[in-house]
Amino acid sequence: MDYSKFISEHSKARNPSSIRALMPYVNRKDIISLGAGQPNPATFPFASMTVTLKNGDVMEMDPELFQRCLSYDATAGLQPLQDWLRELQKIEHQPTVEFDVAIGAGSQDLLTKGLEMMINPGDAVLVEDPSYTGALAFLDTQPCDVVGVPTDTSGMIPEAFESLLANWPASNPHGKKDQPRPKVLYTTPTGGNPSGVTISEERRKQMYDICHKYDIMILEDDAYYYLQFGNKRVPSYFSMDVDGRVLRCDSMSKILSSGLRIGWVTGPKVMIERINMHTMASNLQPSGVSQLLAFELLQKWGHDGFMEHVGKVSDFYREKRDLFVDSLNKYMKGRAEWVIPEAGMFVWVKLLGGITDSFDLVMNKALKRRVLAIPGVAFKPMGDKTPYIRLSFSNVVKEDMDEALRRLAEVIDEEAGTTQQ
Incomplete structure (x- = not known):
């Protein structure tokens, strides 16, 4: 593939730091260093x-x-940890394309660098509707237009996605008739945040084929990949990649510790190099101590031990999900609709009773009852009103699940009564 079309002029302008370029030599015992200011x-x-x-x-x-x-150490991360993660990707995803790996200060660090790398002023960027608020907040700072891809209870709709691309720019919701067709799709395909949806293997193949047809890069933000509740994990876009058009972000936050701030990005060497250039010019490298802590643990476990651990983590959240769904059935039936998630930590709940905008209900009325949720507008690419709210079951015991949803049910009843008067 010709990656130059996907790399922004801003990203192309970054050159290797002459000091950071010497870092691989600093720890060699056969070299006397009078170079970097260590x-x-x-x-x-x-x-x-x-x-x-x-x-x-x-x-x-x-x-x-x-x-x-x-x-100070290597920009792309501690080499032994890089090697361990590279082998993990081979074991888990069995990629058929050449790839490189870099470590960052959490996957948010890497996905924002990946997005920035692919955005020129005036570009349009494709995202799921709804989409992860952290990515949307970053995109709001970029010189681009964000375009939502329609979704249903199974995730992005391939037919709607292809129609959007085939009819561009007439389909452009921003009404810019001279805007080039988007060249990047940002997606959280597993246990989506906020939707909780895990896109099926069949749909992923359809989406990939459409991206191949229209030459779209896929930024696969898969922080919840190892929190799938079934016996078999749905294959990643990275595992399906035959063109080298997938840039995949993984995270240790959900499976080891969010405070470690360790994520890793996998993808075409040319694009990983650009991300590393960004790191050279910004935060220099991920934390060495955090990387060592993670590496020592992963080395102790081995890849089999890691798989055993993520299986336990997945079971933990599956049990939380089941308890939360029981509470939803008890308090929210007739008041809301939802799809039971097959991965992750979230349930995307549509409020009924004629409620069309959840913002005031969540930010004012529910807070007064001492219950916290996230209004759906936070996840809407165009910031439009929505009756949806995001609920998380990850850190709540059963008694608090019941009490929170009981309070929320009261607020919904009051709001619905006011709406219908």
Whole structure:
């Protein structure tokens, strides 16, 4: 593929830092470094690091790697962790295209860099409608128009997606008749945030084929991939990729710790290089200590142990989902509609009773009853009114699920009564 058409002029203008380009040589014992301005580790107060796991196991960080991680290191991340993640991608996704891997300060760091890399002023960017509010908030700062792809209870609708592209620019909701056809699709295909929807393998294949036909890059933001509740995970876009048109973002936040701030991006080498250039010019590298902590644990587990762990995490959230659905059935039937999620942490709930805008109900009336939800407008690409709200079951015990939904039901009844008067 010719990736130059997908890379913005702003991104192309970034050149490698002459100092950061030398980082791979800094830790070589056969080289005497008079180059990069590394502070002397002798001045650091940290001698070692030991971590105790919940099962009682104690991990002692490798002394040499620990000292290395206290200093500046490679832009793309700690090499042993890169290698471990590269092998994970081969095991899990069995890609048929060449790819590279880079580590970032959480997947949000990487997906925003990936989006920025593909946006020239005046471009249109395709997203699901509804879509992840973190991505929408970033896109609001970019010189682009955001275009929502219609969805139903199974995710993006391939026929609507193709119609949007085939009829561009007449189908452009922003009414710009000279705007080029979009060249990137941003999607959260598994346990979507906020929809909770996991797009089926069949639909993913249809969406990929349409992207192939119209030469669209896919930014696959898959933070909930390992939180699928079925016995078999739905294959990723990355696993289906035959063109090298998928840039995939994964996250440790949902499976190890959100505070570690570790994500990784997988995709065509040319595009990973551009993301690394951005990191060179901004935050230099992801945290070395966080990477070492994750690497030591992953190395201890091995890839089989990692799969066992994510299986337990998935089971944990599946049980939470089941309890929450029971509470929804108890308090929200007749007041709302929802689809039971097959992955992730969210239920996308449509309020009934003639309610067309959930914003005031959530931000004022529900808060007064001391219950918190997210109004659906936060996830709408065009910011239009919606009766939907996003509810999360990840951190709530059963008693609080019942009480929160009982309070919310009262608010909905009051709102519906006012609407119908």
